[in-house]
Amino acid sequence: MKIGIIGAGLAGLTCAWYLKKNNIHDVTIFESSEWAGGKLHTTQENGFLLDRGFQVLLPAYPETKKVLDYKKLELQSFAKGSLIVKNNKKIPFYDPENGLASLVQTVVYGPGTFWDKLLLLKLKLILSSTSVDQIFDNKKRMSSMAYLKEFGFSEKMIQDFWVPFYQGVFLENTLETDSSMLLFTFKMFAEEGAAVPKEGMKAIPAQLVDFIGENNIRFKQKVQEYTHNSITTEDGKTETFDKVVVACNLNKDTFYHSVTNWYFETDKLPINTKHIILNANPGRTINNVVLLSNVAPNYAQNGKHLISVSANGIHPEPSACINDLISLFGEEVNQWKWVQTYVIKESLPKINFERSYSAAAQDGVFYCGDYLIQGSINGAMESGRRAAEEIIALQTPYK
Ligand SMILES: Cc1cc2nc3c(=O)[nH]c(=O)nc-3n(C[C@H](O)[C@H](O)[C@H](O)COP(=O)(O)OP(=O)(O)OC[C@H]3O[C@@H](n4cnc5c(N)ncnc54)[C@H](O)[C@@H]3O)c2cc1C
DSSP, X not given: OOEEEEOOBHHHHHHHHHHHHTTOOOEEEEOSSSSSBTTOOEEEETTEEEESSOOXXXXXXXXXXXXXXXXXXXXXXXXSEEEEEETTEEEEEEOGGGOHHHHHHHHHHSSSOHHHHHHHHHHHHHHHTXXXXXXXXXXXXXXXXXXXXXXXXXXXXIIIIIHHHHHHHHSSSSOOSBHHHHHHHHHHHHHHOOEEETTOTTHHHHHHHHHHOGGGEETTOOEEEEETTEEEETTSOEEEOSEEEEOSOOOTTOEEOOEEEXXXXXXXXXXXXXXXXXXXXXXXXXXXXXXXXXXXXXXXXXXXXXXXXXXXXXXXXXXHHHHHHHHHHOGGGGGOEEEEEEEESSOSEEOOOOOOOOSBOTTSXXXXXXXXXXSSHHHHHHXXXXXXXXXXXXXXXXX
């Protein structure tokens, strides 16, 4: 079978990976940009590894577990939990698994009331015995915010922890994202925390490309038109295929959340932590700060430290985050040197939660991409796998 795939993001690459695994080798991927990985990309600049928008892999993701070799990625783990900063106070929210001291600190000084902490424990226990499929198969639709309120968390706990944390996960400020994503990601964070590969996030697609073969990807080939058995590129060339997979979102109606990510370098860390630092100050612009090279030393060379700062929305000027940074860490922020800004207009898709779609559409074309399932590495890879499985099922029973 000869397959043409449009888009070498995680969905397209995962589709090609499963096809090859099942002995379908005649696969050509058309990619409009110069790299494979789409939204997962890292550039090397002046001794720094800069991910194009702060991203993490949650190693508990079921789809990445099936495909990626974590050992080869040399995952560098964040400390579980987070450090919340509000009104000059540091509020620990550490995972009890980190030891008794973490447990005591979180119970005594952590966010919310004692009742909130019991509720957190209850939620963790519920999720530890709930499968990912059960979470997503739940037909009850409600926003994450509505879910947290219904679960009984106090307003203080929601404002001091849930909102600052999930603003940085959902890349939207009101937690309108479907509660199944809240439960899924919270389960993933609780099980195996968060990590980045030693060589940056682009090591994830690079591993897929290693298996697929770079020769199967045609870079700088923007697809203009397609049918169920043909692909036409911008230069007017048309090629025929047995099946065509659209692994990018050509639907202009999808709404995407936008995010701004600044990188700074410094000789001295403002604080020594491997936790994600959450900004819970009222009236904030930035969501979180990550001392990236403290977690993954390879992200900075020459004794420098690399700091990632993220804010939802579009804020091209570095000055947009300086006041917030000073409120978190004091005047020493003025010594930091700006390295790079990424404004990502299309980050996570706002989607109507739908998991029961079929990759094969009525026009005979196969579709995949995070926008069809969930905006995440896991969602993109699940959609790519499902498209491949539907194609494989056409020729042999899927193994
Ligand atoms: C800033 C940011 C932070 C994120 N944080 C996280 C996180 O922490 N954890 C997590 O799990 N997920 C995170 N995500 C989500 C995750 O990165 C994406 O869901 C996933 O990478 C999307 O993969 P995809 O293949 O569906 O789409 P894309 O990556 O968009 O891939 C589509 C590909 O198709 C190509 N293409 C488009 N049009 C054409 C055309 N006409 N012809 C040829 N090629 C075309 C594009 O160039 C691209 O390479 C984040 C995303 C962003 C942007």
